[in-house]
Amino acid sequence: MAEILVLYYSRHGSTAAMARLIARGIEEVPGMQARLRTVPEVSPVSEATEESIPAEGAPYVELADLKECAGLALGSPTRFGNMASPLKYFLDTTSPLWLSGSLIGKPAAVFTSTSSLHGGQESTLLSMMLPLLHHGMLISGLPYSETDLLHTDGGGTPYGASHHGGPDNSRPLSEAEHRLCIALGRRLAETARALGGNING
Ligand SMILES: Cc1cc2nc3c(=O)[nH]c(=O)nc-3n(C[C@H](O)[C@H](O)[C@H](O)COP(=O)(O)O)c2cc1C
Secondary structure (H helix, E strand, O other): OEEEEEEEOOOOOHHHHHHHHHHHHHHOOOOEEEEEEEOOOOOOOOOOOOOOOOOOOOOEOOHHHHHHOOEEEEEEEOEOOEOOHHHHHHHOOOHHHHHHOOOOOOEEEEEEEEOOOOOOHHHHHHHHHHHHHHOOOEEOOOOOOOOHHHHOOOOOEOOEEEEEOOOOOOOOOOHHHHHHHHHHHHHHHHHHHHOOOOOOO
16 A cells, blocks of 8 residues: 555644545545644744644654655645645755655645635645645646536635635535545545655655
């Protein structure tokens, strides 16, 4: 079994729900498995460190997860049109992998959740691609053969999966958003499989 890392941060659960659907899409592809991981909160007071295992939900990510997996789905809620700092904080610790070229040639995809429809989904998705391009990853989006992209009135972009959670983040994923998350996971896993699994791990 080759594994795809689904790495996300989620404060209120929307991005976590997307991560689980992307994992489902990954596991629709024979021989492919999802590894769900999250990141701890960051705080302006950084003298204390988090417990190494969270009280609930996915385990915290380690550099070895990135190294061992054949691909990466990276998800964050939109924060002022950008990814959330806990995820960026973790990415800033990945220079050993950059130095060793461990992620070069591995496929990656991105996903996000916003409270407002035009609140920066695309800019957040693009911002998450930048460090992955520096790592030499092969970025994969969603093609318009996913016809939901032509009709969605919520989330769903060619840059990756997205969700419009509404002002109080209470909107559940729409059927189209749901299908597009699964499609993204499936596409990522199919690409990783076509590339022959983990090429650098
Ligand atoms: C500091 C902060 C900044 C935010 N910036 C945006 C934004 O630029 N655009 C937007 O639509 N929503 C913004 N939001 C709302 C979250 O992106 C939204 O509620 C998201 O669905 C939460 O995802 P989660 O349930 O995975 O935590 C912001 C929230 C916080 C706390």
